[in-house]
Amino acid sequence: MADDFEIEGNAEYWDTERRGMTMADANRDIMRPIMVSSWRYWALLTFVFLLVVWGCVAWAWQIDQGLGVAGYTHPVMWAVYITCFVFWVGIAHSGTLISAILYLFRSGWRTTINRASEAMTIFAVMTAGLFPLIHLGRTWYFYWLIPYPSERFIWPNFRSPLVWDVFAVGTYFTISLLFWYTGMIPDLAAIRDRLRGWKSKIYGLFAVGWQGTVREWSHYRRAYLYMAAIATPLVLSVHSVVSWDFAMGIVPGWHSTIFAPYFVAGAIFSGMAMVITILVPMRWAFGLEDYVTSYHLENMNKLILLTSLIVAYSYATEYFMTYFSADPTEQASLFFRAHGTFQGPFWVMTFCNVIVPATLWFKKVRRSAAAAFFVSIFVNIGMWYERFVIIVSSLAHEYEPYSWGYYRPSWVEVSILVGSFAWFFFWFLLFTKALPTISIAEVKEHLAHRGAHDHG
Amino acid sequence: MAEAANVSGVLAHYDSMDGTRRAIESLRDAGFNDLEVFSPVMCEDLEEAMGLPESPVRRWALIGGITGFTTANLLTIGTSLSYPLIGQGKPIVSWPPFIVIMFELTILYTGLFAMFSWMVHSRRPKLKLSPHYRAAFSVDRWGIFVRAEDRDRDRALAAVQDTGPVEVEA
Numbered sequence: 001m002a003d004d005f006e007i008e009g010n011a012e013y014w015d016t017e018r019r020g021m022t023m024a025d026a027n028r029d030i031m032r033p034i035m036v037s038s039w040r041y042w043a044l045l046t047f048v049f050l051l052v053v054w055g056c057v058a059w060a061w062q063i064d065q066g067l068g069v070a071g072y073t074h075p076v077m078w079a080v081y082i083t084c085f086v087f088w089v090g091i092a093h094s095g096t097l098i099s100a101i102l103y104l105f106r107s108g109w110r111t112t113i114n115r116a117s118e119a120m121t122i123f124a125v126m127t128a129g130l131f132p133l134i135h136l137g138r139t140w141y142f143y144w145l146i147p148y149p150s151e152r153f154i155w156p157n158f159r160s161p162l163v164w165d166v167f168a169v170g171t172y173f174t175i176s177l178l179f180w181y182t183g184m185i186p187d188l189a190a191i192r193d194r195l196r197g198w199k200s201k202i203y204g205l206f207a208v209g210w211q212g213t214v215r216e217w218s219h220y221r222r223a224y225l226y227m228a229a230i231a232t233p234l235v236l237s238v239h240s241v242v243s244w245d246f247a248m249g250i251v252p253g254w255h256s257t258i259f260a261p262y263f264v265a266g267a268i269f270s271g272m273a274m275v276i277t278i279l280v281p282m283r284w285a286f287g288l289e290d291y292v293t294s295y296h297l298e299n300m301n302k303l304i305l306l307t308s309l310i311v312a313y314s315y316a317t318e319y320f321m322t323y324f325s326a327d328p329t330e331q332a333s334l335f336f337r338a339h340g341t342f343q344g345p346f347w348v349m350t351f352c353n354v355i356v357p358a359t360l361w362f363k364k365v366r367r368s369a370a371a372a373f374f375v376s377i378f379v380n381i382g383m384w385y386e387r388f389v390i391i392v393s394s395l396a397h398e399y400e401p402y403s404w405g406y407y408r409p410s411w412v413e414v415s416i417l418v419g420s421f422a423w424f425f426f427w428f429l430l431f432t433k434a435l436p437t438i439s440i441a442e443v444k445e446h447l448a449h450r451g452a453h454d455h456g
Numbered sequence: 457m458a459e460a461a462n463v464s465g466v467l468a469h470y471d472s473m474d475g476t477r478r479a480i481e482s483l484r485d486a487g488f489n490d491l492e493v494f495s496p497v498m499c500e501d502l503e504e505a506m507g508l509p510e511s512p513v514r515r516w517a518l519i520g521g522i523t524g525f526t527t528a529n530l531l532t533i534g535t536s537l538s539y540p541l542i543g544q545g546k547p548i549v550s551w552p553p554f555i556v557i558m559f560e561l562t563i564l565y566t567g568l569f570a571m572f573s574w575m576v577h578s579r580r581p582k583l584k585l586s587p588h589y590r591a592a593f594s595v596d597r598w599g600i601f602v603r604a605e606d607r608d609r610d611r612a613l614a615a616v617q618d619t620g621p622v623e624v625e626a
Contacts, residue, residue, distance in 0.1 A: 023496065023596035147531060155535035159546055159553040167560040175567045182571060186594070190496075193591035208575065209582035211589040214493040214502045216578040221498055222513035223574035230563045230570075237559060444596070445497040448473045 021290070023444045027190060030438045033286045034191065041433065048426045055419015058412045059134055067137050071410035075403050076395045079388075080413040081135040084420055086387040087270070088128035089169065089242050090263070093235055094271025094303075095121025096176060099183070100231035109299055111442040112291040116282065117275050118180040119435070123427040124274075125173045127420050132165070134416060161245045168241040175234055179227045182220070185210050186441040239267040246390065252333035253394030256321065262314040266383060269307035269353070272300050273379035278428060280373040282437060291438050294367040301366040304379065308357035311386075315350070333397050341406060342393040345385045352382025465603040466612045467588050468621035473499060476598040479619035480505040483602060486615045492588055494599035502598075513573045520569025521562050528554070528561035597622075 062069050072079040095117040102110040133139050145166045147156050156163045188207035192200050210216065243263035246254040276297065283292040322334045338346050356378040365371045396405050409417075431437070470476040476493070480502060483491060495502055532554040540548045575581065588601040600621075604612035613626050 027595050147535065153539055155539060157543060158532045158536065158557055159544060159550055164553070164556040164560075167557050171560040171564040174564060178567055178571045182574075186496075190594040193594045204583070208580040209585060210580070211585050212494050212496055212593055213578075213586075214495055214499060214506055215508065216580070217495060217498055218503045218508050219511045219513050219574040219577045221500070221503075222511040223517075223570040226513070226517045226570045227567055230566050234560075234563045237556075237563075241556060441497055448497045 021447065023447050026443045026447060027194070027440060029288070030291070030436050030440050030443070031191060031194060033432055033437065034434065037433070041429070045426070045429050048422045048429060051422030052419055052426050055416050055422060058415035058419065062134070062412050062416075063139060069410060069412045071408050071413055073405070073407070075398060075405040076392055076407035078135075078391050078395060079407055080409045080417055081131045083384065083387040083391055084417055085128050085131035085135075086242055086263075086391075087384050088124045088131070088420065088424070090239060090267035090270045090383065090387075091274045092121040092124035092128065092172070092176070092271065093239060093264070093267035094275055095119075095124070096172075096179075096231050096235040097268055097271070097303075098275070099179065100228040100235065103228045104232060108446065109296055111446060112288075112438050113275065113279060113296055113300075114442075115180075115183070115435075115439045116279060116437050118176065118183070119428065119431045119437075120271075120275060120278060121176050122173070122180055123424050123431070124271075125169065125176065126427065127424045129169060129173065130420065130423070132162075161241065161248045164241045165245060168238045172234060172238045175227065175231055179224075179231055182224055182227060183439060184435065185220075186212060187436045187439065190440055191436065236264055239264045246394075251394050251398060252327075252329045253337065253390065253397075256318065258314060258317055258321070262311070262318075265307050265310035265314065266386060269304060269311055270379060270383035272304045272307065273376040273383070276300055276304075276372050276376040277380060280369050280376075282432060284369075286432070286437065288438065291443065294369070297369060297372045298363070298366045301360045301372055301375075304357055304375070305360040305366075308353060308360075308379075312354040315354070329399050333394060336397040337389060337393045340393065340397065342389060342396065345389050346393070349382050349385040349389050352378040353386060356382070464605065465588075465601055465626075466609070466616050467590075467599060467601045467625040468616045468619065469590070469592065469623040469625075470598040470600070470620075471596065471622050473497070473501060473598065475620060476600065477501050477505045479600055479616075479621070482619055483600065483615055486611075488602050488604070488612060488615060490603040492586065492601040492603070494589060494593040494601075496594055496596060496598070511574075512577060513570055516573030517566050517570040521566040523569070524561040524563070524565025525558055527565065528558040531561075532557050 070079075070081070098110050098117040099114040099121075103114070133142050136142055145156055145163060156166075185207055188203050189210035189212065192203040192207050195203060240260035240263065243259035247256055247259040249255060279292055280297075283289055319334060322330045325331075337343075356375055359365045359371070359375060365375070392407050396407060398404070468479065470479060473495070476495070480491060480493060484505075484507070491506065493502055493506060533549050536548050536550075542548065546553075586601075588599070590597070590599060593599045600616070602612045602616060609626070613624070616624055616626075
């Protein structure tokens with residue numbers, strides 16, 4: 001086991017060697033945000049909460065007035081809400097990539113970033129899950145998608161991609177939550193032991209009486225491994241299923257076999273960017289620079305660069321396939337995408353997803369926190385626009401000229417979009433205060449093995 | 457935390473994984489097999505040293521997967537047959553779209569079974585901790601509790617002292 005950590009760049013995991021960090025240091029440093037508090041945190045939390053309230057007001061207005069207050073109308077019946085749904089599901093993906101796939105590949109550098117990324121996954125899925133509900137005219141009938149024995153024996157249509165979505169996203173949320181929680185149990189026990197009084201009792205309740213006996217660890221290790229093993233195909237399946245919401249339709253610009261891999265790469269691309277967007281301020285605010293180092297940023301940026309190339313290749317392939325198909329409606333749709341009404345979003349998307357990440361070819365950019373943060377913001381914007389372009393520009397330019405149309409988001413949609421970002425950050429802020437943002441047990445595992453090398 | 461008087465045995469603290477592993481090995485060689493070992497980190501080495509059998513969680517995960525797959529089959533095929541309505545010109549039992557549901561439920565049940573089986577096999581959740589557990593075992597200390605009745609107590613203490621613990625409670 002110890003040998004698995006002997007990979008290139010090991011010394012750069014954390015600056016532990018230089019500082020002589022001990023297991024007790026790791027315990028204390030990572031728990032610090034839980035133990036102390038500042039007014040800045042509460043001010044930020046209040047601000048974000050107010051934005052959530054504003055989003056809720058907009059949604060309440062829409063429920064009261066009907067879907068007419070949202071900007072979408074024939075033929076663009078899927079717009080900002082579905083864009084947000086796909087965007088947030090995509091954001092979720094890199095968390096699982098970091099926590100499960102890199103775990104299976106024994107990439108030790110994931111250790112200090114996996115907890116925050118998994119939390120991001122869960123909050124992103126929670127955000128994404130709201131949008132199909134917001135998009136429904138009669139939200140209170142959402143349970144029709146769930147298979148339950150009704151008095152008329154009517155069941156959901158399992159041939160419909162929308163029902164696949166319910167199963168895929170529901171499974172994804174459940175498994176991510178279990179995986180995240182399982183990984184956190186030893187840390188919750190460590191916090192329980194450090195606190196006193198009612199706080200200790202609450203953490204103790206969630207730590208399920210964990211005391212780290214070797215027997216417990218042996219069952220736990222197996223379960224964690226299997227969860228990682230099943231989360232890996234799951235993460236690839238979820239965004240494939242989301243992409244089939246489109247690819248199963250016969251709309252020109254959607255009906256394409258490359259959608260599944262194209263969406264999965266895009267999801268990891270945007271998710272990695274979001275991890276950087278939240279980790280850079282987080283490590284600065286909590287003084288965790290010794291744990292999340294420029295080595296981690298560089299590795300994440302390499303993944304961003306790789307997925308950016310895949311995404312760019314997919315854009316090119318889409319155009320080539322359309323050219324090669326000699327299908328006039330497909331060709332008209334793709335021409336419209338780059339030169340029609342929605343050419344602005346198209347070029348924003350291309351600039352943000354293809355041009356800006358190319359700066360990551362330079363090692364200096366990859367290792368700089370400020371530059372990485374800057375690039376990640378562009379990628380977030382670009383990937384939101386990518387989904388917007390695919391959804392809106394395709395629907396606005398279907399087969400016959402009489403069914404062509406235009407779309408412009410209304411204030412309700414924009415409010416809910418902003419509210420969704422606030423909702424996401426609200427949960428993340430609560431997480432940073434209440435739970436360890438870095439896996440204490442895994443950091444200590446590394447330190448314990450380093451100790452084993454020194455002594456043995 | 458329990459008083460030392462409740463302890464019918466010897467509790468030793470160690471400050472390294474390696475030291476703990478060697479201590480387990482020498483205690484088992486001395487004939488003390490009833491050990492309760494605490495570790496702050498995941499510890500494959502210690503599992504081997506204790507000679508623990510392979511965790512049964514693997515079997516539960518497999519059973520979960522099979523249950524999920526079967527459930528999805530019953531759900532998709534069963535409901536289609538119970539209300540046979542041809543839609544989109546596809547057969548009543550149309551496998552390809554149902555595979556998505558089968559895949560997702562297989563994964564869901566595997567995960568749920570893995571989660572609950574590790575808890576059940578570890579006898580969790582539990583509110584009360586073992587009387588031999590110390591808060592330091594979640595920070596940077598390893599602990600070995602050697603269960604020994606009165607007459608073996610002195611022999612256990614001597615055996616533990618030989619393993620180089622940083623602290624002993626007896």
